[in-house]
Amino acid sequence: MSALNELTLAEARDGLKARSFSARELTQAHVDAIAEARALNAYLVETPERALAMADASDARLAAGEGGPLEGLPLGIKDLFCTEGVATTAASRILEGFTPHYESRVSENLWRDGAVMLGKLNLDEFAMGSSNETSAYGDVISPWRRNGSDAAIVPGGSSGGSAAAVAARLCLGATATDTGGSIRQPAAFTGTVGIKPTYGRCSRWGIVAFASSLDQAGPIARTVRDSAILLGSMAGHDPRDTTSVDIAVPDFEAAVSRGVKGLTIGIPREYRVEGMPAEIQALWDRGAEWLKAAGATIREISLPHTKLALPAYYIVAPAEASSNLARYDGVRYGLRVPGKDIVSMYENTRAAGFGREVKRRIMIGTYVLSAGYYDAYYVRAQKIRTLIKRDFETAYAEGVDAILTPATPSAAFGIGEKASADPVEMYLNDVFTVTVNMAGLPGIAMPAGLDAQGLPLGLQLIGRPFDEETLFAAGQVIEEAAGVLARPKVWWA
């Protein structure tokens, strides 16, 4: 039998049910793998004692023939989710020393269903970034390398720790969050599956806020089925988040094997962006072929306002962030750098506590909300948002069931390659994913092939509101058609 951490989440679940191994053994395998993989810097906090204690409790329940849908399954938690009694930093200095007395609703749902917590995963500071290079606690290194190269590669971001840990078998699955692509882009960069569900599907309660109208939690896992199982536990209405929607959570796992026969898949022509690498175009075409071969109808569609999405996103998201991050003022928790008066204390604390990218976005957000600029920026961006939403509504009204696009404009890049460049170049990573957040729709990214250098490439499927099921069904078709892909060779242990 291969190492237990090699199993998919579904396999591990079934193995535990069959008592082929214990939750303790499964957890120990992950704890050991994590200890050997510190070079990846995926975990900010490891909680092995807690993990083993939770595993023992799971074993007791399993022995008694009890246990929830995730009983005994070890997971990693993005350090944007507040976890009771375990430090939560959002990868920022400003939350240094902060340990919540409460548990985020999403992680609480996972523990309710029997999951085991391995620790807290690294991310871009406050989830702002596309390469996990903005973390105050160091870059996350992707387990992937280019063929014949030792150069460190980014895992993507902001959920870089989640994606790297899943790809490197340091957990069976992980929580992540997605404001402009932070689940789907790192999933694509690491050959994993990530779904950002419909806005309102998961509770935001207890997740450190970046941009409230765009933030949504979702899982990263190694298969479409695993991601469906995890989302089933994470999702659900929460009266403590009034933007969460009171709608039943369907059996996502059952949807995985539904197939795509009779579905219409839209191919938006506006996503054929200038300078798109031929490999990406070929991957996209291949994905459409696979879906067609499985019985779907492929139709070219138009989403005319696509090119406005990225600039509008970089107004809305920083605007909300500038306000959401005002609470980190050194008064009540986290970092405080003293000053001669209250204003200098604020300035000293925030200057020392926030990194460059976070400061940049706070400045942009403050600017676009300022008197005299609000109408020109924020109001117009909101209008564009409505137009983007309408584009999708029109496509769906015309019979499209889901939309296929590339997940990213390229494969993962090297550490440092873009970090020092114009920030806009980094922002362009989100060009295929931000529209989905702006429209509040569900989007899934799954691996579909490797580029010439051996790095994974992903495709994205965008669905109707609250129709994640179709995404799992179509995602499964792509996953099966793509076949068994290469996986990162272990160089870190």
Added chain:
Amino acid sequence: MTAPVNPKKLIKGGLHDWEVVIGMEIHAQVTSRSKLFSGAATAFGAEPNAHVSLVDAAMPGMLPVINEECVAQAVRTGLGLKARINLRSVFDRKNYFYPDLPQGYQISQYKDPIVGEGEVLVDLPEGESITVGIERLHLEQDAGKSLHDQSPTQSFVDLNRSGVALMEIVSRPDLRSSEEARAYVTKLRTILRYLGTCDGDMEKGNLRADVNVSVRRPGEPLGTRCEIKNVNSIRFIGQAIETEARRQIAILEDGGRIGQETRLFDPGKGETRSMRSKEEAHDYRYFPDPDLLPLEFDQAFVDGLAAGLPELPDAKKARFVSDFGLSPYDAGVLVAERASADYYEAVAKGRDGKLAANWVINELFGRLNKEGKGIEETPVSAAQLGAIVDLIVEGTISGKIAKDLFEIVWSEGGDPRAVVEERGMKQVTDTGAIEAAVDAIIAGNPDKVAQAKEKPTLLGWFVGQTMKATGGKANPAAVNALLKAKLGIE
């Protein structure tokens, strides 16, 4: 505003007459068990930071959830102000940094408030009344409190108030004197207390006013206004307006200009002083709070609340005038507090309304005022006072005895009728007994009897003597009649 200028309201400057123009923003704390967006309690006087939820302290990842009771209270208030209720309103964030503002923004309503235009009818002394326009009412969070006296080097923050629901009620600039402004706040407070939507307790800071003051020559366009922040008593509101208007007039008559600014009133020094100028004003960067969906409810919700509203002071006053024959002034005094009006109605029910009003206003209110007590603390119940009124009307006791009886009931309690029996306070209506007393006095004072024929006003002296002889219990009407007959006075 096109209202005619009332010369009586003008302020005399050194050179000209000036008209003062006042608009007010009243912050009224909503009466509710918990805060606007959290489950923490709103009770006053707890230990610092005893009523603070994770939301109030703005812990990471916390989200606001609207308290429906606060929404209902705002709608009730809107209905009480005869205002338009907006079935859809939006919560916005008002961004600024201050240690008592944990989120770094106040959740308020900016462009789309829950209540739109309404009006308040304000009675002034001398029977005059004015209608003050209400521009809007919106819901917002209160801030916490900074404590600067706990340590020589640091300030502390008490977040008990943080997140408590406030209604900001914005008037039009329809007020033309400090007296009108005071009357407006008094009336607004009365309405809020009737509705039960704000206790109006200014000492606890549950009702505070920002007062916008400008002056102009009559007939000219509005002058530049200054806002006086956070005035916390009706008396200070009057003083602040007077002080500020005179300051502005002095500047203008000196050839100066008024700069738009925010000022504070110092009641100790009797002056307003600058807090910040327009240039220093915050840019609050308002935008819709993305954590909250627009607040929406249907007309049925509003209608349900409207059906449950109590009778409001204007309607009650009109009813007291028409049903009990009271003067508008007396009716106004009685309806100023709902508890007073209820008390009066209990006394007046089935009795002479005017007599009841006299006793409630003159005797009861007079006595309560003297002791600094509110109607809720009255030792004389409406039933007891009603019984006293009954005893007068029946002729069992005289008005004078009734006042003694009131004093006894006030300090010792008891059933007034029983007290009258026990203490022999009953009015003597037995003519025989009165006649004996009268005869004795006439017999003992022949000279006065002789004078009385010339000078009928001496009757009063005889009445006094008779009352004295009967211990005040003789029926005054009977005494009068007998004396007139026996002295031969017409």
